[in-house]
Amino acid sequence: MDKDKERVEELTKLLNKYNYEYYVLNQSSVSDAEFDRLMQELQALETRRPDLKDKFSPTSRVGGMVSSEFRKITHSRMMLSLANAFSEKDLREFDRKVRQATGLREVPYMMEVKIDGLAMSLVYENGELQYAATRGDGVIGEDVTQNVITIPSVPLKIKDFRNIEIRGEVYMSKKTLNTLNAEREKRGLPLLSNARNAAAGSVRQLDSKIAAKRKLEAFWYYFVNAAECDFETHSDSLDYLQKLGFRVNPERRKCLGIEEVLDYVKEYTEKRSSLDYDIDGLVLKVDELALYDILGYTMKTPKWAIAYKFPPEEVVTKIKDIFLTVGRTGRVVPNAVLEPVRVAGSVIQRATLNNEDFVRNLDIRIGDYVYIHKAGDVIPEVSGVDLNKRNKTLPKYKFQSTCPYCHHPLVKKDSIHYCVNDMCPSRSINKLVFFISDQGMDIKGLGPSLVEDFFNLGIVTNFADFYTLADHKEEIMDMDGISEKTYNAITRTIEASKRNDAYMFLAALGIPMVGKKTSQTLMEKYQSIDNMIDASFDDLLSTPDVGMQIATNIKHYFANPQTRDQYEILKGMGINTIAIKKVVAKDNFFKGKRFVLTGTLSSASRTEMTERIEALGGKSTSSVSSMVNFLIVGENPGSKIDKARSLNIRLIYEEELLELLDEAEK
Numbered sequence: 001m002d003k004d005k006e007r008v009e010e011l012t013k014l015l016n017k018y019n020y021e022y023y024v025l026n027q028s029s030v031s032d033a034e035f036d037r038l039m040q041e042l043q044a045l046e047t048r049r050p051d052l053k054d055k056f057s058p059t060s061r062v063g064g065m066v067s068s069e070f071r072k073i074t075h076s077r078m079m080l081s082l083a084n085a086f087s088e089k090d091l092r093e094f095d096r097k098v099r100q101a102t103g104l105r106e107v108p109y110m111m112e113v114k115i116d117g118l119a120m121s122l123v124y125e126n127g128e129l130q131y132a133a134t135r136g137d138g139v140i141g142e143d144v145t146q147n148v149i150t151i152p153s154v155p156l157k158i159k160d161f162r163n164i165e166i167r168g169e170v171y172m173s174k175k176t177l178n179t180l181n182a183e184r185e186k187r188g189l190p191l192l193s194n195a196r197n198a199a200a201g202s203v204r205q206l207d208s209k210i211a212a213k214r215k216l217e218a219f220w221y222y223f224v225n226a227a228e229c230d231f232e233t234h235s236d237s238l239d240y241l242q243k244l245g246f247r248v249n250p251e252r253r254k255c256l257g258i259e260e261v262l263d264y265v266k267e268y269t270e271k272r273s274s275l276d277y278d279i280d281g282l283v284l285k286v287d288e289l290a291l292y293d294i295l296g297y298t299m300k301t302p303k304w305a306i307a308y309k310f311p312p313e314e315v316v317t318k319i320k321d322i323f324l325t326v327g328r329t330g331r332v333v334p335n336a337v338l339e340p341v342r343v344a345g346s347v348i349q350r351a352t353l354n355n356e357d358f359v360r361n362l363d364i365r366i367g368d369y370v371y372i373h374k375a376g377d378v379i380p381e382v383s384g385v386d387l388n389k390r391n392k393t394l395p396k397y398k399f400q401s402t403c404p405y406c407h408h409p410l411v412k413k414d415s416i417h418y419c420v421n422d423m424c425p426s427r428s429i430n431k432l433v434f435f436i437s438d439q440g441m442d443i444k445g446l447g448p449s450l451v452e453d454f455f456n457l458g459i460v461t462n463f464a465d466f467y468t469l470a471d472h473k474e475e476i477m478d479m480d481g482i483s484e485k486t487y488n489a490i491t492r493t494i495e496a497s498k499r500n501d502a503y504m505f506l507a508a509l510g511i512p513m514v515g516k517k518t519s520q521t522l523m524e525k526y527q528s529i530d531n532m533i534d535a536s537f538d539d540l541l542s543t544p545d546v547g548m549q550i551a552t553n554i555k556h557y558f559a560n561p562q563t564r565d566q567y568e569i570l571k572g573m574g575i576n577t578i579a580i581k582k583v584v585a586k587d588n589f590f591k592g593k594r595f596v597l598t599g600t601l602s603s604a605s606r607t608e609m610t611e612r613i614e615a616l617g618g619k620s621t622s623s624v625s626s627m628v629n630f631l632i633v634g635e636n637p638g639s640k641i642d643k644a645r646s647l648n649i650r651l652i653y654e655e656e657l658l659e660l661l662d663e664a665e666k
Contacts, residue, residue: 019058075121086308108286111285115278165224168219171218217247316370334352362382369385371385431510514550596640
């Protein structure tokens with residue numbers, strides 16, 4: 001009898017049992033020291049007898065596989081995102097649609113917390129894990145199996161031999177994030193900004209040992225082919241997953257009808273901060289699986305589920321300092337340096353203070369304790385001062401009178417301060433950053449920090465210098481983090497940008513008030529930048545959406561010898577200045593209609609969605625008025641939705657928008 005084989009089998013059984021107890025049942029029948037001793041014994045046996053090591057050995061949890069890249073996985077069924085609800089009204093409207101489609105008076109729902117992590121799919125065949133894949137674009141994800149198996153609660157084998165797919169969320173607990181950041185701070189490493197990004201970055205480590213050290217966790221919330229496996233309800237399928245050994249969130253609850261749903265929402269809005277993991281909302285799913293086909297799907301989302309997003313979270317922290325930033329137009333913005341504080345899943349250390357009047361009106365002082373929230377759950381903002389905590393000796397904040405970068409006197413116009421020195425280094429850097437951004441030439445691979453490094457080294461000091469990077473290859477290759485592969489990718493993208501449509505080039509020049517939308521309108525009329533330059537002031541004024549100020553800005557820009565020479569040099573380098581002929585949109589819902597987009601979309605960026613609608617003949621505008629035909633509502637929409645409602649403007653949420661686009665683009 002092979003004693004080593006017997007011992008390996010015994011140790012494997014014990015360690016799998018202890019892993020399950022600790023990570024799934026939250027209990028343990030052995031001490032950590034005993035668990036570590038058994039693991040070390042198994043590792044030693046497998047090292048001495050590699051023929052006995054199974055691919056699903058408990059030792060695989062510690063990592064060790066190093067990949068050069070992740071292979072692509074095509075999902076057998078698309079990994080859909082969820083439509084969003086932001087209010088009780090939105091949830092009631094969802095319930096109304098479900099009841100209308102199903103004929104039910106009260107719908108059984110399953111309520112679950114929405115983990116702020118990384119969506120993941122597990123596929124099993126013959127009781128063994130075949131692969132773990134990220135969502136990717138919903139159709140194609142990445143194979144991250146070697147990293148996911150380092151998560152102790154993920155079953156490597158199950159007692160179900162059917163082909164099944166399970167989906168869930170990989171996340172990092174608040175405790176783990178705090179521990180990792182404390183260690184990173186000691187070592188002088190940058191802190192991990194939030195648990196979601198930390199989890200996503202850990203799963204995408206090419207070295208699985210690094211992933212293992214990050215101590216990730218996971219909850220599983222969807223049995224993809226449950227109906228085919230004879231389950232009648234989503235809740236029953238979750239109970240079954242738990243019996244198989246999957247870690248299913250205990251905070252779930254079955255609710256009958258919308259009133260019980262709203263009770264759950266109220267309870268978890270208050271309870272969210274007490275959980276040891278970040279949740280950015282709640283998920284409402286129709287429980288009866290047979291209704292899924294009746295309710296159907298949009299192109300991106302199921303109609304039998306919706307995500308309720310929490311209102312912005314507000315916390316209190318201390319202002320350690322206030323500093324000024326200067327943008328490309330010279331606009332000066334005061335910013336607060338904060339004692340690090342966790343807001344809506346991120347550690348915040350900076351927040352905008354808008355302008356001098358904002359600071360004065362709130363009487364914000366260095367040393368004050370202030371209320372912080374994330375505008376749209378994205379941008380940190382100060383909303384007020386906790387005067388009860390103020391030290392009465394704190395002096396009022398005095399806005400400085402000179403630019404912190406070039407020391408030129410600041411000029412105040414209305415409530416905004418400006419640095420009017422065209423040679424200010426901060427303005428110069430931000431002009432360069434804007435030129436390559438998605439609001440300009442959209443040159444991928446170049447970020448703000450790299451542009452700043454190029455500027456400080458004297459490699460890029462004007463727009464034309466981007467197109468001469470080949471003259472500085474050795475200097476660039478000497479920079480930290482720049483490989484030849486990276487250098488070649490950047491220069492290829494820069495060269496390709498010469499073929500951009502003329503409106504992108506015009507927008508990239510940074511003429512005040514001439515963004516992408518106005519640039520498109522101008523190029524539709526003049527068909528080339530040169531034709532626009534030669535146009536009279538009155539002719540410019542006759543262009544839709546071009547008023548006195550925009551026409552003045554255009555004339556001023558090209559009358560300036562310095563900026564006109566810059567344009568001519570870029571044109572001489574081969575950058576396209578002629579409008580690319582557009583296909584006239586056929587009649588559809590969007591053609592000729594004005595729309596405003598507010599909030600954040602889950603299926604695409606606002607820029608991408610705007611371009612998609614404009615390609616169908618829609619006209620984008622930034623403000624809500626009686627001239628607007630509809631308002632597109634994304635996540636955290638802000639005040640525009642209230643104004644639209646007061647004007648009886650049609651609201652189109654993302655789910656309906658995608659359906660309308662799908663129909664219009666046929």
